Amino acid sequence: MEYLSNDIGSRLSGTENAAKAVEYTKNQLSSLGLDKVYLQEVMVPHWVRGEKETAYILDNKTKTVVPICALGGSVATPKTGLSATVIEVKSIEELNTLGEKVKGKIVFFNRPMDPLNIETFKSYGGCVDQRYSGAKEAAKFGALGTIVRSMNLRLDDFPHTGTQSYGDLPKEKYIPTAAISTNGAELLSKSLSVNPNLTFYFKQSCETLPDVLSHNVVGEIKGTEHPENIMVVGGHLDSWDLADGSHDDGAGVVQSMEAVRILKNLNYKPKNTIRVVLFMNEENGGKGGAKYEELAQQNKENHIFALESDSGGFTPRGFSFECDDTTFAKINSWKPFFEPYLIHSFVKGHGGSDIGHLTAKNIVKAGLKPDSQRYFDYHHAANDTFDAINKRELELGAATMATLLYLVDQKGFN
Amino acid sequence: MEYLSNDIGSRLSGTENAAKAVEYTKNQLSSLGLDKVYLQEVMVPHWVRGEKETAYILDNKTKTVVPICALGGSVATPKTGLSATVIEVKSIEELNTLGEKVKGKIVFFNRPMDPLNIETFKSYGGCVDQRYSGAKEAAKFGALGTIVRSMNLRLDDFPHTGTQSYGDLPKEKYIPTAAISTNGAELLSKSLSVNPNLTFYFKQSCETLPDVLSHNVVGEIKGTEHPENIMVVGGHLDSWDLADGSHDDGAGVVQSMEAVRILKNLNYKPKNTIRVVLFMNEENGGKGGAKYEELAQQNKENHIFALESDSGGFTPRGFSFECDDTTFAKINSWKPFFEPYLIHSFVKGHGGSDIGHLTAKNIVKAGLKPDSQRYFDYHHAANDTFDAINKRELELGAATMATLLYLVDQKGFN
16 A cells, blocks of 8 residues: 555556556565466546646635646636636536526536435435536536535545546537535635625646556456356556545555455465456546456356445445345345454445446445545545555455455355 | 644643633533533642653664653653663563562563454553553562553554553652653564663653642533433543643543533433533543542432543444443343444443442443544554544534433433
């Protein structure tokens, strides 16, 4: 983790750092004495942020600088920046009600994450449409740009990037879109309530370059009884560009490697094949996951289980499982193994976005669920760095994953 | 919390800062519109660290400075410091086996916290005898001083202080004792394995001054049906001197106040009297807790419940309860109220050291149990500061405490 975060750093798809991370983790896996370590070629998008963005609120003659960052996939503003009056909305529905009234304006999406959900990913899910589709929807009505409140439960000065999509809009309709820090969003909203005619200025020079050849990194321990049955454990190698991506998803990468290292170190010979997969391009395209599935189908592979860690390196609390009720009942019978360590919160739910591509008929998918209270303090922001990781919490997650792999391998789902 | 930590700062018993914290929290409680806010006088010890300690390993001619801090209650070294050869032991039993062999030497207690316990307080309990009684035991055999590995699961450069006791040793037998950082302990141990004749030097100028008048801070909401039944919620106001004590126990102080504020804010009229108590001198004497109990007995008060938060401001996981099995079964029937928030780890165990003084016949005691993985990274060390606190996690703890107070008040234990 230290090398990945501090020596390599941010690893956005298509960058030199992403390539370094492929090389580094491949070598690390090779040093574990696995049966096979290899790369899978995959073409990935290559979006670059360009110069650091600038933005300010111009309220009468008072200019207040606010922290923003371009959203992944966004186009640039004009070279001299973009200045317009602002309409604040809380949702895409509200935008649709306003319709043509937003023409020539900047739309400011300002629905905060709901602090009342204990499961902060639920609050993220309830907000992220503003970031992902806000620009596309506002462009339809002739808005000049969109500014989105960062997906962050905390009030601070970090803008949080993340992917956005123009969908099937024609290219000439693309408008620039950026995230604003939560403190910035609060300030902008308060300022608008006093002066609805203030103007907002922002400048960004991001662009999408041609796709780049990149790789998933795969390591394998061959099964002794059913080598044809494959169990995947993984996270994603790419990260956003604002920080070194220690929680998202450096944690998942090193935990997946560590889970396999633990089993190897115990000289455990799995019945089924265990495959650690470090996926490329989860953040802005999901090309690595899609390619992995494409090759699995081509090779007629039989995936029985997939486990992903992509929710940060915090104290593990349990797992979410994608499976039928009978299987879930079987999995729940393993709870006593996890209870002494307080990792026995087993729920049905999303496994992970990389393993989400897998379509094998009877596959069970699982996601490690760490404590989620602090995750969105760091997610996609400049503070998702090595110092935000606690070694002990990270290791507990890896050990938890190794345990689940062992149980699935030993006991199966039937 | 911000005021307590950043404006007041460290609050060791007997200091001006401790008095400021009494004043500040009394005023804060008064602003909540409670029925009664008052102070309880209590005499507390007044130990002062004096100048910053220095220490080094002298190995042949190489001098390596290592981070140490005097343990609370320790005497000073001679003014020019203390220099001696070192005997490393892993336990007081090992010390007893060595006996007079430690005469004229520095005894180095180096048994680390056991990383395998998920409940880190258990590992603390398994180590802290070295800190609390190490000097007393080594002095019996004529050792000149003791150095104790910090109670910390992490390898870092922070020495962790904490209380120690010379027991019934005559004063002239007292020897100076200090904690060394975990990295320092590792270095000293490795150096000793190469050169058992190296010398260790340390200098500290701490002293115990005369006792000082201080206070517990108490606020009350009178019960509507059974005002004679008292439910306590509290934490301790004092902290060690090396930092502002945000986790230990600023968190417990503000959570206790917040729990009462929440109930007050909801305009909840408790059946029983709810009393928030901010205890003085938990860290090095427990005089506040003892005084509270003394007055409770004098006033023939009937305490039915006491809840303490003194395990850090991290994500709450549940509670520990001191009660009989029938009561514990009743309390467990409330688990469904906590389960949606993943705070339903209910165990039998220690409530808290301040409420530990309470002796009412049928009292039930409870301790908030936050996630404990990071607690000993900060405990009694210079990094237990405001920036180590996460607001959301802290608030979740307070809300959890308010919920338990409500349930006990509404449902009782019978």
